[in-house]
Amino acid sequence: KQEVTQIPAALSVPEGENLVLNCSFTDSAIYNLQWFRQDPGKGLTSLLLIQSSQREQTSGRLNASLDKSSGRSTLYIAASQPGDSATYLCAVQTSNRLAFGKGNQVVVIP
Amino acid sequence: SAVISQKPSRDICQRGTSLTIQCQVDSQVTMMFWYRQQPGQSLTLIATANQGSEATYESGFVIDKFPISRPNLTFSTLTVSNMSPEDSSIYLCSVGTQAYGYTFGSGTRLTVV
Numbered sequence A: 001k002q003e004v005t006q007i008p009a010a011l012s013v014p015e016g017e018n019l020v021l022n023c024s025f026t027d028s029a030i031y032n033l034q035w036f037r038q039d040p041g042k043g044l045t046s047l048l049l050i051q052s053s054q055r056e057q058t059s060g061r062l063n064a065s066l067d068k069s070s071g072r073s074t075l076y077i078a079a080s081q082p083g084d085s086a087t088y089l090c091a092v093q094t095s096n097r098l099a100f101g102k103g104n105q106v107v108v109i110p
Numbered sequence B: 001s002a003v004i005s006q007k008p009s010r011d012i013c014q015r016g017t018s019l020t021i022q023c024q025v026d027s028q029v030t031m032m033f034w035y036r037q038q039p040g041q042s043l044t045l046i047a048t049a050n051q052g053s054e055a056t057y058e059s060g061f062v063i064d065k066f067p068i069s070r071p072n073l074t075f076s077t078l079t080v081s082n083m084s085p086e087d088s089s090i091y092l093c094s095v096g097t098q099a100y101g102y103t104f105g106s107g108t109r110l111t112v113v
Helices: none
Strands: A004-007 A010-014 A019-025 A032-038 A044-051 A056-059 A062-067 A072-077 A086-094 A097-100 A104-109 B004-007 B010-013 B019-025 B031-037 B043-050 B068-072 B075-080 B089-097 B101-104 B108-112
Touching: A004 A086, A019 A032, A019 A086, A019 A104, A032 A062, A032 A072, A032 B101, A044 A056, A044 A062, A044 A072, A044 B101, A072 A086, A097 B043, B004 B089, B019 B089, B031 B075, B043 B068, B043 B075, B075 B089
Parallel strands: A010 A104, B010 B108
Antiparallel strands: A004 A019, A019 A072, A032 A044, A032 A086, A056 A062, A062 A072, A086 A097, A086 A104, B004 B019, B019 B075, B031 B043, B031 B089, B068 B075, B089 B101, B089 B108
């Protein structure tokens, strides 16, 4: 069974600092990995999708890397802003299902 | 990517009652997925709904408690039946594929009192 772990569970950073969020998974036989953002009590917003054949994806201030062999992905958010405050979820797809981590809860302090 | 309209966004319900959650997708999709997110936990898949067939439920979830309808390729409902406080969670629907990733609805925040 795929297990997904996200570290740290929570962090606070001053505005302008870069954010580094980590995701690890136990089964490297994945099809893809997707990072989501979730605001309190709300649904999920997709940020980046990395296919298993890819090493990284970038969108604006966001960059996600994937090291499938070691079972790790990292989400970098450059120059953090208060609007980046949210929970970030990592999800890996194996066969036809997604396995989620519990998330990294981020607070950016103005 | 598909856009999903989910409602209600939140509700407070009495124990023993039922709530039906609706998801409307702006394009035709083969499979729709229903998830539960209990407080402080990650998302757990409840069932997969295919149009024209019975939904497939994950271990620990049963049709009598979470009946699902899928009348066409753009719409699905999940009912939470005979609710208890333990059913207080965020419920989410999702569509997507391996190639293009997954999109989620805005979530239904359910509180059972």
